[in-house]
Amino acid sequence: MGATHVVLIRGINVGGNNKVPMAALRSDLGAAGLEDVRTYIQSGNVLVSAPGREPLEVNGLVGDVLRASFGVDTPVVTITAETLRVTVDDAPDGFGASDDYRWDVVFLRETLTVADAYAVVRLRDGVDAVWQGRDVLYFRRSEAQAGKSYLSKIMSTPEYKQMTIRNWRTTTTLAGMLEG
The missing domain is CATH 3.30.70.1260 (bacterial protein sp0830 like)
Known part of the structure; x- marks a missing residue:
């Protein structure tokens, strides 16, 4: 299917703070309903497939997963794949x-x-x-x-x-x- 959204999470895994293992993040985002979850480096760059969902909806879902699974409350900016292009x-x-x-x-x-x-x-x-x-x-x-x-x-x-x-x-x- 391919990524429809790019999720940019601020301030994770920087200087030992806001630790979020990428494998666990991929798994938890998949369990929350996002598909084809891929990450790039350890600093909060995530590609996901969420057809039909608006960026703010994906943004909220990712924020919920970060808080519930990792105890991290940090700004998340979600854009469409087209916006990145x-x-x-x-x-x-x-x-x-x-x-x-x-x-x-x-x-x-x-x-x-x-x-x-x-x-x-x-x-x-x-x-x-x-x-x-x-x-x-x-x-x-x-x-x-x-x-x-x-x-x-x-x-x-x-x-x-x-x-x-x-x-x-x-x-x-x-x-x-x-x-x-």
């Missing part, structure tokens, strides 16, 4: 093409508009750049000055509970997994 296809020209920068995609829940997310982004001249996408923000940080980036400032906003960030490599890998 569009995110990769519509990236700004040259996005991800230089090792001089760190390239990130800020994924948003349906409840947060791109304009509202963009409004809380702070940029440091010569270090950060941001572009608005259809359902995401594309963020670039200078590799040489990454410690001076203002990307982390977004984490102190209330809007951050409705978003999660993935690097470009993870984003494109997930998109490739949709096809494979």
Whole structure:
């Protein structure tokens, strides 16, 4: 059947916190009614098949499983497989093409508009750049000055509970997994 949704779970298996074994997560999500559950690395990237379900419905189901099975309450952002494909296809020209920068995609829940997310982004001249996408923000940080980036400032906003960030490599890998 193939994946219909991409689930991005924030803050699991990072620094020994919010431990969620991927094999157990796959099993529990399958038992909860999701099909073809696949994970990528240990940091909360999950492809699932849930035809006919809206992203917010899948989002809620995954959040329920995380709380019930693992005692983890963390933001989850679920997007459709098509949204991920569009995110990769519509990236700004040259996005991800230089090792001089760190390239990130800020994924948003349906409840947060791109304009509202963009409004809380702070940029440091010569270090950060941001572009608005259809359902995401594309963020670039200078590799040489990454410690001076203002990307982390977004984490102190209330809007951050409705978003999660993935690097470009993870984003494109997930998109490739949709096809494979």
